[in-house]
Amino acid sequence: MAYKVSRPNLTFAEKIYLPSVLAGLRITLGHLWRMLRGKTHVVMQYPEEKWDSHLPEYYRGAPTLVRDEHGRTRCVSCQLCEFICPPRAIRIKPGEIPAGDKFGKVEKYPAEFDIDMLRCIYCGLCQEVCPEQAIFLQKQYALTGTARTQLMHNKEKLLEMGGIKTGLVNKWNEKK
Template sequence: MATIIVQRPKLAWHERWFISTLLKGLKITVGHGIKTFLQIAGRKPKVTMEYPEQKWDDHLPDHYRGAPTLVTDEHDRERCVSCQLCEFICPPKAIKIIPGEIPSDDPWAKVEKRPKEFEIDMIRCIYCGMCEEVCPEQAIFLRKDYAITGLSRKEMVHNKKRLYEIGGQRVGLVNKWNELK
């Protein structure tokens, strides 16, 4: 096999010292600075938001998908039937459900099961909304919350109790509690 020798081009003095590259970068930076100055002088609104004091809550679009949560119906009953569809469809596997049975003496024993444990790892969650779309009982919803914080990984795993606290109530027909079904 023949060896191919490639000749490197000779660089000019300004290319060797990166002067032309530096000047191109300075041109872009100064251009942005001038545009910003003209915006301030013309009293145009700022683009930058001061995050802790100012939030996007008022400016969020209707289709915004935030963190998932569990909701109850208007009678404070669990909507979730532990079908585990959300767990199976979740791309990052952030949802973990352990089904539990409803006692036979309960008036709603026909439902068969409810979640014994329900956990969502908010660190893993990618807010794709697939869990909300696949839920047959409309038990899981994505709320418009983007500031989810915690001091440890353990705090970022929301259990069933925490998810119901955050989620609240949703009014509407739920197949699980439909007496005709």
């Protein structure tokens, strides 16, 4: 059965739309007035101005490798991050730590560790899965280059970007 929708009866002012147009203009002019007095900041002059200080704690920028307070890379080359990375952006070549070495019980270290930033989707899965707190998505977002190879971050570049993070590192824990 057809249902008849009743239409509201518009006033004359509503029919000519003019009051609504003027109300909208009033808001726009208010913004313009505040902007002219410097109270509303509309345009950011990037790169002179940056948004860095406003980035939230949980912001996910470029993935990086970190060292501990002794300058040692935390990565044990377990390759979990390489396995989990959805776009296959990570490539690791494990190296072996000799048994007689002070850190021989760790067994492996990353001889090569590359992240292709043209593939990375900043998902954070590598950070989530890492058992050694060795890879972190930090706040770097301005990644540029004039060639594709410049966006292939190798181990040295990743460690330089990552810096030092202190705290529990399982591989150096004698009880593990």
